[in-house]
Structures are given as C-alpha cells and as structure tokens.
Amino acid sequence: MKTRPALLLSLCLFVLPVVAQEEIRVGVELQPYQPYSDVQGGEYRGYARDLLDAFAAESGYRFVYTPLPVRRLLSDFLAGRVDLKFPDHPQWNADQKAGHAVRYSDPAAPYVDGILVKPQHLGQGMQRIELLGTQNGFTPWPYLSEIRGGRIRLIQANQIQSLLLMASSDRLDAVYLNPKVVAHQLGQMGMATDSLVFDPALPHVEDHYYLSSIRHPQLIEAFNRFLEERAEQVAAIRLRHGL
Incomplete structure (x- = not known):
C-alpha cells in the first residue's frame, strides 16, 4: 500500500527534534x-x-x-x-x-587611544599638557607616571561630550580618548569633526x-x-x- 505524501510529511515533522x-x-x-x-x-x-x-x-x-x-x-x-x-x-x-x-x-x-588637542596645538609635545581629560573608567596608561608624579592633573567625566566641550573651550589642555569616537561625537554635537585632532607623535595605545x-x-x-x-x-x- 502506498503511503500518502501528506502522511509522510506529518511523520517527518513529528520525528524531527525541536532545536531551541x-x-x-x-x-x-x-x-x-x-x-x-x-x-x-x-x-x-x-x-x-x-x-x-x-x-x-x-x-x-x-x-x-x-x-x-x-x-x-x-x-x-x-x-x-x-x-x-x-x-x-x-x-x-x-x-x-x-x-x-x-x-x-x-x-x-581594533582601537587607538591617545591624546587629542586643538589643531593649533598639534605637534607641540607633552610639556604643554597640564590638565588632561578622560572618561570615567578609562586609564591613560602612557601617562600614569606623569599623573602619579603630579605633573599632569587628570580630570574625569561621565560623558565624552562634556570633555570635548572643555577641551574646545581651553578648560582642558587635551583629552585622552579614541579618535574615531571623538570624531563621531563631535559630528553629533554639530561641531567640525577635526576641531580636535589626534597627535600620533605623543604616546598612545594601539x-x-x-x-x-x-x-x-x-x-x-x-x-x-x-x-x-x-x-x-x-x-x-x-x-x-x-x-
């Protein structure tokens, strides 16, 4: 006796395991x-x-x-x-x-974390950085000795936007952040994405x-x-x- 196709399909569906x-x-x-x-x-x-x-x-x-x-x-x-x-x-x-x-x-x-400054300060070295901003939870590894020694004062904030506004208005000498994240955030704030630029000559982390x-x-x-x-x-x- 021939098995009907519909019955075969029902049997197959019945025996197939349910994968959660x-x-x-x-x-x-x-x-x-x-x-x-x-x-x-x-x-x-x-x-x-x-x-x-x-x-x-x-x-x-x-x-x-x-x-x-x-x-x-x-x-x-x-x-x-x-x-x-x-x-x-x-x-x-x-x-x-x-x-x-x-x-x-x-x-x-992949990521890069490093120093971002206003374009006119690009290439001026570490000596001009006395107030450095970064986000809460970030550790500026290349600058820990200067921070612990008191030569650089670290300012932390919960919001990247706050740090970028402080750097743009010269309330911070520089920020230690991810350049791609900074460029994206500047654009979201309606600011030129190159109003703060990454200084590759300064110590950074890749x-x-x-x-x-x-x-x-x-x-x-x-x-x-x-x-x-x-x-x-x-x-x-x-x-x-x-x-």
Whole structure:
C-alpha cells in the first residue's frame, strides 16, 4: 500500500527534534561609544552588535544584550549575572578579576587611544599638557607616571561630550580618548569633526577589544573560529562602521 505524501510529511515533522536556541546574556556598556556601540531607546547598536549578531546567527545562540554602567558591568560579569562581556581586555581590572577563570577571545575590534588637542596645538609635545581629560573608567596608561608624579592633573567625566566641550573651550589642555569616537561625537554635537585632532607623535595605545566569558569558554572558542573562518564578513562589518 502506498503511503500518502501528506502522511509522510506529518511523520517527518513529528520525528524531527525541536532545536531551541540557547539564550546567552551579553553584558555591554551603557555609555555611548559609536562607532563601536551605543544604546538608543534601550536597543544596543553599532559595530559590536552587528558582529555579535552575525556570530550568534551562525552558531545557534540567542543573545540578549544587557546594557550596564561600566563598573556594574564588571561586577555583574564576575558574579555570573551576565554570561559574556564586551568590550573587555586582559589588562582591565586585573586585580578584581584575580581568582576568576576569565577566557578572552581573539582580537575582536581594533582601537587607538591617545591624546587629542586643538589643531593649533598639534605637534607641540607633552610639556604643554597640564590638565588632561578622560572618561570615567578609562586609564591613560602612557601617562600614569606623569599623573602619579603630579605633573599632569587628570580630570574625569561621565560623558565624552562634556570633555570635548572643555577641551574646545581651553578648560582642558587635551583629552585622552579614541579618535574615531571623538570624531563621531563631535559630528553629533554639530561641531567640525577635526576641531580636535589626534597627535600620533605623543604616546598612545594601539590594541584590540575582546569578548570574554567565565561561564562559557566553549562559546569563546566558537567565536574565535567564526573570526577566522568568516574573516571577510568581519572585515566588511568593520568597514561599514568605519573601523
């Protein structure tokens, strides 16, 4: 006796397993930091979102993004209230991470942090910098000795916009930030994107941001494979966001 096609289809649907996507809580920074990331209307956006979504779509994970202030993000990560943290770096808060088996991915996003000044001060060296501004949570690594020695006074603020206004009005001699983030923020403020410029002759940091996890080392391994095997796709995402 022939089996009807409709019956065959019903049997196949019955025996196929239902594959549920695993929900992963991704802790991300609440602060605006385009083109890397931003939170608008409660929605996480930017390069990091596009990169992580591309990985999740291919790997079968369902990422739920949890934007948090920088300090709370670290504490929630170490306490296991979020599964992943982005951005992260092995040097960041190393003392607080001691005793936790934090697994870091391969480099996920290139960045430069350095000194930005008004164009007329470009190339004038470090000697003119007495008041240096940076964002709360940032560590100006190349200038720690001068700051600790009292030669440079560090001013920190929660908002990048406040720092840029202070530097533009000469209330700060310079800011220590990411040049791409500064240019984007200046444009958002209606100011010329070159009203503060990066001085490459001064000490700066060229490095990468990483994805990290304590609870899911196997996910970090999968992410590393994605970065390697989908290198062209990753490069296209970076290009789209100007990175």
